[in-house]
Structure formats: C-alpha cells, structure tokens
Amino acid sequence: MTPALASDEIDQRLSALPASLILGPDDSRATDFLLTFHVQDVRSNRGRPIRLATALLAALMLFVAGNALVAYYAPTYGQALAQVPVLGNVSQVFLRGFGLTDQNTVAFNDVAVSNGHSIRLVAGRADSLDTVLLLEIDGRGLNGKPKQYGSHPGDYGISLGGLTVTDQFGHSYKLNSAGATYLQLDPLAWPASKVGARLTVHVSRLQKLWLIGPRAPTDTTLAGDWTLHATLLPDAMQ
Amino acid sequence: MVTAQNAVDPSPERLGASESDRFESAFREVSRSAFLLARQLGRGTDEARDIVQEAALQAWRYRSGRVGEFRPWFLTIVYRLCRRRAFEWFPLPTGWDKPVPAGIDSQIDPDIVAALRTLPTRQRAALWLRYGEDLTISDVARVMHLTDTAAKQLLFRGREGLRQKLTTHEP
Numbered sequence: 001m002t003p004a005l006a007s008d009e010i011d012q013r014l015s016a017l018p019a020s021l022i023l024g025p026d027d028s029r030a031t032d033f034l035l036t037f038h039v040q041d042v043r044s045n046r047g048r049p050i051r052l053a054t055a056l057l058a059a060l061m062l063f064v065a066g067n068a069l070v071a072y073y074a075p076t077y078g079q080a081l082a083q084v085p086v087l088g089n090v091s092q093v094f095l096r097g098f099g100l101t102d103q104n105t106v107a108f109n110d111v112a113v114s115n116g117h118s119i120r121l122v123a124g125r126a127d128s129l130d131t132v133l134l135l136e137i138d139g140r141g142l143n144g145k146p147k148q149y150g151s152h153p154g155d156y157g158i159s160l161g162g163l164t165v166t167d168q169f170g171h172s173y174k175l176n177s178a179g180a181t182y183l184q185l186d187p188l189a190w191p192a193s194k195v196g197a198r199l200t201v202h203v204s205r206l207q208k209l210w211l212i213g214p215r216a217p218t219d220t221t222l223a224g225d226w227t228l229h230a231t232l233l234p235d236a237m238q
Numbered sequence: 239m240v241t242a243q244n245a246v247d248p249s250p251e252r253l254g255a256s257e258s259d260r261f262e263s264a265f266r267e268v269s270r271s272a273f274l275l276a277r278q279l280g281r282g283t284d285e286a287r288d289i290v291q292e293a294a295l296q297a298w299r300y301r302s303g304r305v306g307e308f309r310p311w312f313l314t315i316v317y318r319l320c321r322r323r324a325f326e327w328f329p330l331p332t333g334w335d336k337p338v339p340a341g342i343d344s345q346i347d348p349d350i351v352a353a354l355r356t357l358p359t360r361q362r363a364a365l366w367l368r369y370g371e372d373l374t375i376s377d378v379a380r381v382m383h384l385t386d387t388a389a390k391q392l393l394f395r396g397r398e399g400l401r402q403k404l405t406t407h408e409p
Contacts, residue, residue: 014400017369027273034290037262
C-alpha cells in the first residue's frame with residue numbers, strides 16, 4: 001500500500017488525463033463521425049407546429065372515432081357519454097347519428113320502403129323477460145281500431161317466416177309470439193343485455209291478412225326487402 | 239482573450255459565416271468532449287455517438303434559448319440525455335451503477351483511469367467535467383443541475399474516492 005496521496009497530486013494527475021487519453025478504434029471512429037455533423041441535414045423546426053397540429057388533429061379524430069365505435073357497440077356507453085357535463089354537449093351531436101340521446105332510446109321511427117309498401121318501426125322495449133317491437137305497415141296497424149285490423153283488403157302483417165332480428169354482435173332473436181304488427185322476441189342476450197342492443201330487423205315477406213282463411217289462395221304473402229334499425233336499452237338501465 | 243463564447247457567437251471576423259456554419263464550428267469544438275462525457279457516464283460507443291447526435295439536433299432546434307457559453311450549455315444537454323433512463327432488455331436494478339465501458343485508456347496514467355472507472359457515475363462525471371473539460375465549478379454545477387456547494391461536495395467526494403483507490407491499489 002502506498003502512502004496517502006496529496007490533493008494536489010490527484011488534481012495534477014486528473015488535469016493531465018485529457019492530454020494522455022487514448023481512444024479505442026471504435027471510439028475514434030465515432031468521434032470522427034461526429035465531426036461530419038451538418039445542420040443542413042436537420043429539418044427546420046418550421047414544420048413543427050404543423051406536425052403538432054396534425055398530431056392533435058389525429059388524436060382528436062382517433063378519440064372521436066374510438067368513442068363512436070364504442071358508442072355503436074355499447075349504447076349504454078354512448079348514453080353515459082352524453083351525460084358528461086361538457087363532453088356531453090359535443091357528443092350528443094354524434095350520438096344522435098347513432099340513435100341515442102342522454103335520456104332514452106329514440107331510434108324508433110325508422111321506415112323502410114320496398115315493393116310499394118312501407119314498414120315503420122314505431123316503438124319497443126326490452127327487459128329480462130322479453131323484447132317487444134311495434135310496427136306500422138303502410139301507416140296502419142296501431143291506430144284506428146286495432147281489433148279490426150286484418151279484416152280489410154290492404155291490411156298487411158309481418159310474415160313470421162320472413163323475419164330475422166339480430167343485434168350488433170350477430171346474435172339472432174327468436175320470435176315467441178306476434179300479432180299483426182306486434183313482435184315479442186327473446187330477451188336481449190349478453191353482451192347486448194348489458195351494454196344495450198342495436199337491433200336490425202329484416203323483413204322479407206308480408207302477410208296479406210285479409211286473405212287468410214279456409215278458402216285462402218296458395219300464396220298470401222308479398223315479397224320485399226325491408227331493413228329497419230332500433231336501439232334498445234334494457235329497462236333496468238334506463 | 240479568445241473565449242469559447244467568442245468562438246461561437248457572431249464576431250466581426252465571422253459575420254460572413256451563416257448561423258449554421260457557426261453552430262457547426264462550435265459543435266465540432268465540443269463534440270469530442272461531449273462524446274467522452276457520455277462515455278464517462280457509462281454509455282457504450284454507439285450509444286454515446288447517438289446521444290451526442292441527438293444533443294446536436296436538440297441544440298440546433300432550441301439554439302435561440304441558449305444562455306451563456308456554448309460548451310457548458312451543450313454538455314448540459316448531453317448530460318441530461320445520458321441520465322435519461324435508456325430502454326434495456328435486462329434493466330439493472332435501481333441504484334446499480336454502470337461502470338465506464340472499456341475502450342478509453344491513458345498512455346501515461348492508466349491507474350487513474352482504472353480508479354475513475356470504480357467511482358459512482360455522478361462523481362466520475364463531476365471530476366471529468368472539472369478536470370477533463372476544465373469547466374469552472376459553477377459550470378459543473380450548471381451541467382449537473384446542482385448548486386455550487388453540492389458540486390464542490392461531489393468533487394471532494396470524488397477526489398477522496400480516487401485517493402483511496404489509488405492509495406490501496408498502487409504498487
């Protein structure tokens with residue numbers, strides 16, 4: 001062991017270090033490479049505000065698109081979004097496009113016309129027992145005297161064989177009972193039962209109700225292509 | 239007297255040079271020091287080169303905000319980038335100091351280089367800035383974001399550490 005070194009000696013040896021420093025070949029190459037740096041290769045920062053604005057715009061679009069996507073697949077999320085104090089005012093504009101408000105479902109006024117006849121989805125509800133949809137055909141079926149509906153020429157009803165109802169997750173709902181313009185379906189299935197359902201109702205045939213009877217002709221249906229949409233939240237959520 | 243400030247800032251004889259030329263000239267003067275500082279802070283050759291390049295880009299971008307001389311200002315950027323936690327596949331535990339990678343030696347005094355390698359990173363950086371770069375204590379403090387007193391203490395502890403290592407290991 002050597003005797004303790006004086007502070008001055010340490011200082012001198014440290015100060016002399018840079019002059020005697022030897023760099024390895026890799027380090028020498030790196031320092032030589034750094035001498036070739038040119039600022040002309042650097043993009044000027046004039047483009048920076050544009051890049052920043054682009055990034056902000058992209059983030060905003062991503063946010064809106066993300067919320068729209070989630071609001072489509074989960075109507076309850078959209079409803080919750082519409083109730084946010086500040087954001088809700090903005091998002092309600094988008095939500096209306098998806099058939100929602102901050103209060104309740106509103107998608108029930110969807111009309112489809114095919115083969116000269118119109119079907120309007122008027123109202124509906126969903127709970128843990130069943131899902132009910134009410135329709136009008138050619139503006140009739142829910143007004144006037146419902147009990148007499150079907151006895152006059154021109155009274156059409158939904159043909160049970162030509163009806164499919166699916167939600168946004170692809171789940172099909174079985175028809176349990178039906179009137180002329182009244183459909184009672186299975187209760188909403190998970191996950192639509194939790195997040196709300198966007199139902200697509202497709203009707204391919206209408207029944208000519210006034211022709212039904214013992215002496216009915218062989219074909220009492222009318223073909224067409226009617227597609228209707230409705231947004232339903234389970235009762236417990238509303 | 240010619241100072242580093244005069245070498246970088248517009249002077250009558252250099253008024254013809256463009257801003258980028260002046261910046262490049264100042265960078266060339268400090269690039270080796272910056273590279274060695276990064277190496278002293280435990281970065282490998284490629285990492286140190288990349289850090290100095292990135293520091294040069296940042297310095298060019300934010301050149302209008304520079305206060306004081308170019309050298310300590312630039313070394314401050316390099317120090318900050320070196321202290322930034324780098325992504326590693328197998329990160330070292332917190333507080334595990336990285337030693338100086340091999341590749342730097344001294345033909346006259348290899349013992350002090352070896353002793354420097356064993357010091358904690360901050361002490362090594364402080365000693366390198368003070369003696370290797372010949373910065374004032376105020377500039378060392380500025381580069382390392384310390385008070386002057388803290389910089390003095392760090393240098394003192396570094397010197398004491400060196401003294402102990404050299405006393406123990408020298409034949």
